[in-house]
Amino acid sequence: MATRVRTLNDAKAAASNNFELYWWVFMRVSGLLLVFLVLGHIYMQNIAINSAEIDYDYVVSRFSNPTWKIYDIFLLGLTMLHGANGLRYVLDDYIKNLSTRFWVKTILFTLIAAIFVVGSITLWSFSFQEMGDVVRSVQSH
Numbered sequence: 351m352a353t354r355v356r357t358l359n360d361a362k363a364a365a366s367n368n369f370e371l372y373w374w375v376f377m378r379v380s381g382l383l384l385v386f387l388v389l390g391h392i393y394m395q396n397i398a399i400n401s402a403e404i405d406y407d408y409v410v411s412r413f414s415n416p417t418w419k420i421y422d423i424f425l426l427g428l429t430m431l432h433g434a435n436g437l438r439y440v441l442d443d444y445i446k447n448l449s450t451r452f453w454v455k456t457i458l459f460t461l462i463a464a465i466f467v468v469g470s471i472t473l474w475s476f477s478f479q480e481m482g483d484v485v486r487s488v489q490s491h
Contacts, residue, residue, distance in 0.1 A: 376431075376435065377432065380431065381432065384432060387424070387425045391421075406485065419473050423473055426466065430465065441454060
């Protein structure tokens with residue numbers, strides 16, 4: 351069962367190894383970072399501009415700037431890692447059979463890694479400008 355610890359000293363005492371302690375610290379730090387990343391994303395997409403004006407051209411111009419790609423890949427990666435670790439805690443608590451737990455974790459973590467890879471490939475290798483040109487040419491015919 352997961353131990354409910356509130357301080358770093360409690361976590362050190364409860365952790366069976368340094369690996370668990372590092373994940374405990376990671377969850378606190380990543381949770382705090384995610385709050386600011388998500389609030390920044392919401393502000394930039396819904397408050398700084400009129401969200402009704404977001405169209406494909408806006409997305410193309412946004413993703414043509416590498417800073418936004420880095421921001422979004424960091425948001426995606428940190429979210430996936432934070433969520434996967436939380437899922438690991440839940441699976442450890444509720445699946446008692448070690449073999450079943452191993453296979454469930456293997457399948458789910460493989461899916462999480464695949465989602466991250468597809469998201470990264472989409473952000474970094476996809477030419478949004480070329481796709482927009484194709485879409486506009488098809489729509490004009």
